[in-house]
Amino acid sequence: MVKPILKLITVAKEVGVVTRKYPYESPLLTEEFRGKIEIDASICWGCGACVKACPSNALTIRESMDVMELVYFAGRCIFCGRCADVCPTGAIRVTKEFELATDELEDLEQVVIHRKVKCPICGKHFVPQPLEKYVCEKCAKGEIPTYMMVCPECRRKVGVKKMIRCKGG
Amino acid sequence: MNQHKDLLPQRLRPLESLIQEWRWIDKGRAVMLDVKRDKLVEVARILYKEIGAFFKTCAGVDERPLWGGFAVYHIFGIDEEGLDVVIYVKIPEKDHPWVPSIVREVPAADWCELEFRDMLGIDPRGRLTQRLVLPDDWPEDVKPLRKDVPYGYRPPRAEESRPVEAGMYPSGVPVGPYHPALHEPEYFELYVEGEEVVDVRYRGFHVHRGIEKLAESPRFDYNKVTFLAERICGICGFVHSCAYVMAVERAGKVEVPERAEYIRALLLEVERLHSHLLWLGVAAHLLGYDAGFMHAWRVREKTMILAEYLTGSRKTYGMNLVGGVRKDITPEKVPKILRVLEEVAEGTKKVADMIVSVPQVRKRLEGTGVLRRGDAAALSVVGPVARASGLNRDIRKDYPYLAYKDVSFMVPVYSEGDNLSRTLVRVEEVFESVEIIKQLLDRMPPGDILNEEWDIEPGKYAVTSVEAPRGEDTHFLITGVGRPYRWRVRAPTYANIPALRPMLRGQELADAPITIASIDPCFSCTDRMLVIDVRTGKRSVLVTRPKVRVVSLG
Numbered sequence: 001m002v003k004p005i006l007k008l009i010t011v012a013k014e015v016g017v018v019t020r021k022y023p024y025e026s027p028l029l030t031e032e033f034r035g036k037i038e039i040d041a042s043i044c045w046g047c048g049a050c051v052k053a054c055p056s057n058a059l060t061i062r063e064s065m066d067v068m069e070l071v072y073f074a075g076r077c078i079f080c081g082r083c084a085d086v087c088p089t090g091a092i093r094v095t096k097e098f099e100l101a102t103d104e105l106e107d108l109e110q111v112v113i114h115r116k117v118k119c120p121i122c123g124k125h126f127v128p129q130p131l132e133k134y135v136c137e138k139c140a141k142g143e144i145p146t147y148m149m150v151c152p153e154c155r156r157k158v159g160v161k162k163m164i165r166c167k168g169g
Numbered sequence: 170m171n172q173h174k175d176l177l178p179q180r181l182r183p184l185e186s187l188i189q190e191w192r193w194i195d196k197g198r199a200v201m202l203d204v205k206r207d208k209l210v211e212v213a214r215i216l217y218k219e220i221g222a223f224f225k226t227c228a229g230v231d232e233r234p235l236w237g238g239f240a241v242y243h244i245f246g247i248d249e250e251g252l253d254v255v256i257y258v259k260i261p262e263k264d265h266p267w268v269p270s271i272v273r274e275v276p277a278a279d280w281c282e283l284e285f286r287d288m289l290g291i292d293p294r295g296r297l298t299q300r301l302v303l304p305d306d307w308p309e310d311v312k313p314l315r316k317d318v319p320y321g322y323r324p325p326r327a328e329e330s331r332p333v334e335a336g337m338y339p340s341g342v343p344v345g346p347y348h349p350a351l352h353e354p355e356y357f358e359l360y361v362e363g364e365e366v367v368d369v370r371y372r373g374f375h376v377h378r379g380i381e382k383l384a385e386s387p388r389f390d391y392n393k394v395t396f397l398a399e400r401i402c403g404i405c406g407f408v409h410s411c412a413y414v415m416a417v418e419r420a421g422k423v424e425v426p427e428r429a430e431y432i433r434a435l436l437l438e439v440e441r442l443h444s445h446l447l448w449l450g451v452a453a454h455l456l457g458y459d460a461g462f463m464h465a466w467r468v469r470e471k472t473m474i475l476a477e478y479l480t481g482s483r484k485t486y487g488m489n490l491v492g493g494v495r496k497d498i499t500p501e502k503v504p505k506i507l508r509v510l511e512e513v514a515e516g517t518k519k520v521a522d523m524i525v526s527v528p529q530v531r532k533r534l535e536g537t538g539v540l541r542r543g544d545a546a547a548l549s550v551v552g553p554v555a556r557a558s559g560l561n562r563d564i565r566k567d568y569p570y571l572a573y574k575d576v577s578f579m580v581p582v583y584s585e586g587d588n589l590s591r592t593l594v595r596v597e598e599v600f601e602s603v604e605i606i607k608q609l610l611d612r613m614p615p616g617d618i619l620n621e622e623w624d625i626e627p628g629k630y631a632v633t634s635v636e637a638p639r640g641e642d643t644h645f646l647i648t649g650v651g652r653p654y655r656w657r658v659r660a661p662t663y664a665n666i667p668a669l670r671p672m673l674r675g676q677e678l679a680d681a682p683i684t685i686a687s688i689d690p691c692f693s694c695t696d697r698m699l700v701i702d703v704r705t706g707k708r709s710v711l712v713t714r715p716k717v718r719v720v721s722l723g
């Protein structure tokens with residue numbers, strides 16, 4: 001009967017106290033830990049790649065007439081970091097933050113607001129401004145950027161018209 | 170497999186005259202047999218009883234958008250050949266589809282037949298049927314897995330309640346089955362005579378989450394389902410995500426870098442370490458030996474930190490994508506991994522030795538909850554439960570996948586079939602896993618870890634099995650456009666719960682909690698049992714700790 005107890009005492013003595021007194025001590029995190037994400041609004045183009053890759057719908061797009069909002073809701077986030085993988089600008093950073101408990105739902109939300117470009121022909125708003133700016137910069141100067149400023153619908157119309165003109169119709 | 174490509178594999182020859190056609194699927198790892206409905210029972214009987222195949226699962230599929238009818242796939246495996254056999258039965262009826270039930274020949278098909286009846290309305294004829302998966306108030310005419318039911322469909326709330334049917338013994342006050350505070354809602358009714366359990370009734374599926382349907386929905390794609398699959402289980406999630414990606418990769422002929430296969434196998438073993446140590450702790454806790462529980466979990470914690478170090482997360486690793494893994498194991502990490510492995514092996518040895526040497530613990534494990542070999546084979550049980558009952562089944566050996574063909578390890582097998590055997594199988598597996606990880610690290614080839622260039626053809630099949638800590642996890646997949654057309658998951662506990670009936674019958678009530686826990690069913694079921702005294706008909710609720718418990722260790 002004595003033996004098992006002795007074994008227990010030996011083991012317990014050997015290992016000592018292992019409990020970390022969190023939150024008075026630092027939490028047990030390795031350098032690889034993935035927590036909440038942060039979006040750098042100054043870099044983000046609003047391309048939506050992260051929204052498409054997010055498995056849990058934690059990232060969504062809210063659109064209104066002239067504004068496009070990229071909404072991150074940490075309450076749905078599974079901290080997979082896929083969004084950071086696919087983001088073409090590196091706007092998303094995976095942080096180590098995990099202490100997210102709150103009694104205000106808004107605390108879990110981050111919103112990146114992008115103004116949308118206005119189409120000079122029909123006046124409708126379409127792509128987010130930074131995205132347009134990037135595409136324009138990428139393209140050669142010349143005829144293309146004028147089309148770039150036009151919304152897809154008007155662009156189609158202009159294109160068709162031009163084609164017809166070329167064919168002499 | 171050294172069979173000729175155009176010939177039906179030797180073992181399946183007896184079926185030649187009964188099948189219409191056959192073909193290789195899944196990169197030559199499985200055979201699909203087209204069988205007419207009237208031959209199904211005979212084919213299943215020969216396959217199961219004469220050829221000696223194990224039954225894995227069955228899946229109903231709504232194939233009306235493809236060719237106008239429904240279909241049922243029965244999936245068997247011949248362990249010795251590492252060969253999966255899929256019986257494909259077409260059902261021409263658009264309304265009231267049916268197939269003959271094979272349950273009389275193959276008892277293990279019991280639940281999955283009821284499942285396709287619930288989910289697709291395919292009637293398994295010639296057997297008793299009842300609702301299994303759908304909640305009692307789900308509308309009779311909505312079959313959720315049919316393609317014309319939208320994935321977000323929510324039925325109206327039930328307005329009235331129905332009385333619960335009484336069991337086969339005197340009825341009393343029905344209590345449960347939901348428990349707000351404890352792990353998962355599963356529900357057992359134990360019928361007792363005095364202290365002896367005479368029968369058991371189980372009612373589960375209270376938390377059916379519709380994951381298979383969700384994966385077919387337009388809001389998912391092949392890569393996103395990987396993360397969904399990982400959430401099937403909180404303990405062996407990586408197993409599910411591996412089984413799923415492997416199914417997609419094999420069906421879609423996606424090349425996977427070898428290094429990625431090594432990393433996956435390594436993480437599967439890390440997951441097994443944590444799962445077995447978790448189980449060991451909970452088993453000690455159920456037997457009232459909380460010191461054992463705490464020390465087992467102390468050792469387990471090291472494996473959790475290791476998992477985070479390797480993947481970024483303690484659980485739900487988020488490592489898999491179709492085509493490989495997301496994070497490499499860099500050479501700097503290796504020494505730390507090896508150090509942790511040493512600590513885990515040494516710690517486990519001491520703690521396991523400490524736990525089983527406590528006489529009260531040992532007595533309650535030895536000779537209790539016996540599952541005889543015959544019963545184990547008849548029910549096609551899997552994992553440590555099978556291995557403790559003398560069945561030498563381990564998917565890692567029988568159907569080698571990932572990097573398991575390149576490592577050597579032992580498969581512990583015990584013949585007693587009692588709770589102690591199941592404990593020892595798991596403890597020994599911890600040491601084997603440690604060795605496997607060391608070998609994997611040693612032999613890991615250099616190179617890429619992710620292939621993102623792939624394109625998956627629709628209408629291809631794969632059956633994958635992965636040895637989870639609690640047994641064989643089987644996924645069956647039909648590819649679709651951009652996402653699976655049908656994805657069927659059979660978790661190991663699904664195969665093991667029916668074995669509780671033979672285990673519990675005729676044993677002391679006090680041993681029931683540990684016996685139920687001994688199949689490692691994610692533990693939830695242990696805390697919800699209804700005890701009915703057959704003589705008085707009195708019902709009461711049994712919580713985790715029965716009255717009899719080990720109080721002192723002195």
Ligand code: SF4
Nearest residue numbers: 054077078080081083
């Ligand atoms: S971490 Fe994952 S779940 Fe969270 S926002 Fe990014 S992609 Fe979505």
Ligand code: SF4
Nearest residue numbers: 044045047048050087
């Ligand atoms: S965060 Fe990155 S991926 Fe997401 S919208 Fe902005 S630029 Fe695109």
